[in-house]
Amino acid sequence: MGSNPPRGISSKRNVHKPRRAAFERRVIRFAMFLALPGLLASVILVWFLPWTLESRLLLLGAEAFACLLIGAALHDHIVRPLQTLANVVGALREEDYSFRARLAVPNDALGELSIEVNALADLLAQHRTGAIEATALLQRVVEEVDIPIFAFDPARKLRLVNSAAEKLLQHPSSELLGKAASDLGLQAALTCENETPVNLRFSSEARWLVRRSLFRQNGLPHTLVVLSDVSRALREEERRAWQRLIRVIGHELNNSLAPIKSIAGSLNTRVSAMNLETAERQDFERGLSIIETRAASLNRFLQAYRQLAQMPPPVLRECSIAELVRHVATLETRVAITVQPGPEITLTADPDQLEQMLINLLRNAAEAVLLPTVSAESECKSASSAHRSEPKIALTWKLVEKDMVLTIEDNGPGLMNPANVFVPFYTTKPQGSGIGLVLSRQICEAHGGNLELSNRSEGSGCIVRITLPIGS
Numbered sequence: 001m002g003s004n005p006p007r008g009i010s011s012k013r014n015v016h017k018p019r020r021a022a023f024e025r026r027v028i029r030f031a032m033f034l035a036l037p038g039l040l041a042s043v044i045l046v047w048f049l050p051w052t053l054e055s056r057l058l059l060l061g062a063e064a065f066a067c068l069l070i071g072a073a074l075h076d077h078i079v080r081p082l083q084t085l086a087n088v089v090g091a092l093r094e095e096d097y098s099f100r101a102r103l104a105v106p107n108d109a110l111g112e113l114s115i116e117v118n119a120l121a122d123l124l125a126q127h128r129t130g131a132i133e134a135t136a137l138l139q140r141v142v143e144e145v146d147i148p149i150f151a152f153d154p155a156r157k158l159r160l161v162n163s164a165a166e167k168l169l170q171h172p173s174s175e176l177l178g179k180a181a182s183d184l185g186l187q188a189a190l191t192c193e194n195e196t197p198v199n200l201r202f203s204s205e206a207r208w209l210v211r212r213s214l215f216r217q218n219g220l221p222h223t224l225v226v227l228s229d230v231s232r233a234l235r236e237e238e239r240r241a242w243q244r245l246i247r248v249i250g251h252e253l254n255n256s257l258a259p260i261k262s263i264a265g266s267l268n269t270r271v272s273a274m275n276l277e278t279a280e281r282q283d284f285e286r287g288l289s290i291i292e293t294r295a296a297s298l299n300r301f302l303q304a305y306r307q308l309a310q311m312p313p314p315v316l317r318e319c320s321i322a323e324l325v326r327h328v329a330t331l332e333t334r335v336a337i338t339v340q341p342g343p344e345i346t347l348t349a350d351p352d353q354l355e356q357m358l359i360n361l362l363r364n365a366a367e368a369v370l371l372p373t374v375s376a377e378s379e380c381k382s383a384s385s386a387h388r389s390e391p392k393i394a395l396t397w398k399l400v401e402k403d404m405v406l407t408i409e410d411n412g413p414g415l416m417n418p419a420n421v422f423v424p425f426y427t428t429k430p431q432g433s434g435i436g437l438v439l440s441r442q443i444c445e446a447h448g449g450n451l452e453l454s455n456r457s458e459g460s461g462c463i464v465r466i467t468l469p470i471g472s
Contacts (some may be wrong), residue, residue, distance in 0.1 A: 027078055030069040039063060081110045088117055097125035148227040154220055156181045156190060168227070189225050197230055207231045235443075257295045266294040311439065314350030314446050321345045321397055321404060328358040329395060334438045340396035345404050347468060349447050357443040360436040361408055361464050365393045368412030368462060399470075405448075408464040414455040415462055444468070 042063050046056050067159040068347035084101055091099040100102040100121060101114035123275075142149055146169045157180055161173050169176060169184060181187050188198045189210045209228040214221055268288040271281060322344060335382045348353075369391035397406040437453075449468035456463055 003436065012269065015381060024075065024079055027075050028071065031074050035071065039067065042318065073124055081114070085113065085117055086120065087154065092121055092124060095128065097121050097128065108118070140343070147229075150186065150189075150225040150227075151215075152181055152190065152223045152225065154222070156187075159217075160221065163225075172311040189227065190223065209454075226381050257299050261292055261295040261299075264288045264295065268292070311353075311442060311446075314353050314443075316348050316350060318346050318348055319351040322408070324351055324354060325395060326360070327405070329357055331359060332362045332366055332393075335369060335391050335393055336390065337362065338394045342395060342397040344398050345397065345399060345470065347470065349468065352444070353443045357440040357466075360396075360440045361466075362393065362438065364408040365412070365462070365464070366391075367409055369393060400467075402470055404468050404470060406468070408465040408466075409454075409456065409461060411459065411461040414460050415453060 039060075043060060046059055049056070059393055065411070081101075081103060088099045088101050091097070095156055099116050100190070103111055104114035104118050105111035106115065127174045142162045142461070144165050145162065148165035149160070149162045150158060150165055153159050158177055161169075166173055166176065167247050176184065181190050188200060190212070190450055194212050195209065197209050200208055209230045211226040215224055217396050222365045265288075266284060271284045271288065274281070287410075290301045305356065323343060325339055329339050394409045395407070399405075437451075441451040444466060447468055449466065452465045452466075452467075454463050455461070
C-alpha cells in the first residue's frame with residue numbers, strides 16, 4: 001500500500017528532472033506573460049502605421065526575437081545559479097567538499113545563498129578533516145599502547161584488535177577479526193565483573209585485570225575490553241609480604257639462636273671439666289653438641305632466606321651475553337652444557353646477578369637430569385619407571401623484536417606441578433632452601449624481564465625461557 005510523503009518533504013522520484021523542468025517551464029511561461037502585453041501593444045500600434053506590410057512584419061519579428069533573447073537570458077540567470085547550488089549541495093551530501101558556488105556576493109539574494117552554502121561547505125570540510133585526524137590519532141595511540149585492547153560486537157565477535165593483543169594471541173588481526181570470544185579464549189573477559197583479575201586459558205601463568213566499557217558504532221552497542229597484566233604487581237606485593245615476614249622471624253630467631261649456641265658451647269666446656277661417669281658425660285656432650293649444631297644449621301637456614309629479603313638493586317653496565325653464558329656453562333661440571341651460540345647481543349644489566357640466576361637454573365637442570373627423582377625446587381616427576389637417556393642440557397639465545405630470549409632445555413622428567421614452581425620456601429630437596437627459582441625470577445624481573453618454566457612439547461624435560469629487554 002503506497003503512501004504520500006509528508007508535507008514539505010519530497011520523495012526521491014520527485015527530486016530530479018520532473019520538478020526541475022516544471023520550475024523552468026514556469027520561468028519561461030512567466031517571462032512570456034511578461035512580454036506578451038508589450039508585443040500585443042506593438043502589434044496594434046504598428047498595424048495602424050502607414051507602413052508597408054513587409055516593414056510591419058520585420059519590426060514585429062525583431063521585437064519577438066528580442067523578447068526571446070531577453071527571456072533566454074532571464075531563464076539562464078535564474079536557473080543556472082540554482083543548478084550550481086544543487087550540484088554543490090549534492091557534492092556535500094557525497095562528502096566531496098571541493099565544489100563551491102559562484103557569484104557569492106553580498107547584498108544579493110542568490111549571492112547571499114551562495115555565501116551560506118560555501119560557508120557550510122568550509123565548515124563540513126573542517127569537521128571532516130578533524131574527524132579524520134582524530135581517528136588517525138586514536139588508531140595510532142591504540143596501536144602504540146602496550147596493553148591488549150579488543151572490541152566486540154553484540155554477537156561477541158571480535159571487531160577491533162591492536163598490536164599488543166595480536167602479540168598476546170600470537171595471531172595477526174586478519175586471522176582474529178570476526179571470531180567469537182569463546183574461540184579466542186576471551187569469554188571470561190566478557191563475563192567476569194568489571195575491573196577484576198581473571199585467568200585466561202592462553203596465558204595460564206598471568207593474571208589479567210579486565211576493564212570493560214560500552215560504545216556505539218553504526219548505532220549498535222559494542223564492548224571495549226582492555227587487559228592489564230597484574231601478575232608482576234601481585235608477585236611484587238607477595239614478595240614484599242614474604243620479605244616482611246622473613247625480617248620479623250629472622251630477627252626474633254637470631255635473638256634466640258645466638259644465646260642458645262653460646263650457652264650450649266659454654267655448658268659443653270663445663271661438662272668436660274666435671275667429674276661425671278663416662279656414659280653420663282657422653283650423653284651430656286652429645287645433647288649439647290646437637291643443640292649447638294642445630295642452632296648453627298638454623299642460623300644458616302635463616303641467612304639463606306635473608307638473601308631473598310635483602311637482594312640489592314641491579315648495578316647496570318654493558319655486558320656480552322655470549323661471554324656470560326660461556327663462563328657460567330664452564331662452572332657446571334656434573335653435566336656437559338651444550339651452548340648453541342646466538343647473535344652477538346650486548347645487554348645493559350648487572351652481570352653478577354645474571355650470572356647468579358643462570359647458575360641457579362643450570363644447577364636445577366643438572367640435578368633434574370642426574371637424579372632419579374628430580375630436584376624438588378623445580379617440582380619434577382619421578383623417573384623411576386622411565387628409561388633414563390643420556391643427560392643433556394642445551395643453552396641458547398636469540399633476538400625477538402627488542403628482547404633477548406635465552407632458553408635452557410633439559411631432558412629430565414619435567415614439571416609435575418608448575419603451580420608450585422615459584423612458591424617461596426617450597427622444596428623437596430634434602431638440603432634445599434626453596435628460594436633458588438624465586439630469587440632467579442626476582443633478578444629477572446628487576447631487569448625488566450620475565451622468567452618462565454614449562455614442560456617440553458616433545459619428549460620429557462623442562463624448558464626455561466628468560467626474556468630480557470636489550471636496553472634494560
